[in-house]
Amino acid sequence: IKVADAENLPFPDNTFDLVYSWGVIHHSPDTIRAFEEILRVARPGGKIKIMIYNRKSLITFYLYIKHGLLEFKPFRRISDILYHHVESPGTKAYTISEVRNILEKYPVNIKKISAGLRKAELKWIAPKYIRVLFYIIGFFRGFDRSGYFLTMDLEKTGEFKKTSEDAG
Secondary structure: OOOOOOOOOOOOOOOEEEEEEEOOHHHOOOHHHHHHHHHHHEEEEEEEEEEEEEOOOHHHHHHHHHHHHOOOOOOOOHHHHHHHHOOOOOOOEEOHHHHHHHHOOOOEEEEEEEOOOOHHHHHOOOOHHHHHHHHHHHHHHOHHHOOOEEEEEEEEOOOOOOOOOOOO
16 A cells, blocks of 8 residues: 555556546545546556546535525535535535546546435435435436436546656
8 A cells, every 4th residue: 555646646657457536536636637647547448436526416505505505605606615614625526517528538438427316415414304305306306416426437548648748
């Protein structure tokens, strides 16, 4: 086991058959750079599994109500709420369409992108009568897009190396 900077991994290009990042890179100051490092160290044909937060989840909607509307700040951005009120300062979240737009620039095959709602997520929202409202919202919005965890199952399809501009 090695502790390393996610934006500058200490491994050669094309090293790993599987690169797994569950709830890590959205805490990095430069999430895209951390993703590029994951891509760099995965070998062509290698699997990449990543989880980041979904900005259009029921949890982020709940956080908007709690830290936006109920604090009389209705124009407060979700990104600002997440940055200041989730786990660690600087936390970010992305939409499924943002992730797809980011991924199209890289040599990856998208096997699956999912943001399915998990039962446990509704338990994070209290009290119970509010959970019912969120369940109804999830039903109409689509449970498959309303979860907090946005997961990606990818396959690296070609070479990716740091350019001289990116090399630190």
